Amino acid sequence: MDYSDYKIKPSKHFILTWMRKWDYDIYSLRHILENSYKLEKVGKNKYEAYFRYKSKSRKLIFIKDEDYKEIFIITGAEGK
Numbered sequence: 001m002d003y004s005d006y007k008i009k010p011s012k013h014f015i016l017t018w019m020r021k022w023d024y025d026i027y028s029l030r031h032i033l034e035n036s037y038k039l040e041k042v043g044k045n046k047y048e049a050y051f052r053y054k055s056k057s058r059k060l061i062f063i064k065d066e067d068y069k070e071i072f073i074i075t076g077a078e079g080k
Helices: 012-022 026-034
Strands: 007-010 038-041 046-053 056-065 070-078
Touching: 007 012, 007 026, 012 070, 026 046, 026 056
Parallel strands: 007 070
Antiparallel strands: 038 046, 046 056, 056 070
């Protein structure tokens, strides 16, 4: 998917926890969303993007707003 037109807005929770832990910025989040290996729609506007980093699986949960061209990242998760 092409998210170059969308403004990425992470939540305060995501910034203080996952972005800090993973050492990511807005540009790396955009790269992750564009290159995720699995993208699932789990609600009307809610999505889950799965990607791998150093043999660990990570997930971003976000809301995509078509009207305002925004992606609001709610939270992340990390697996084995």
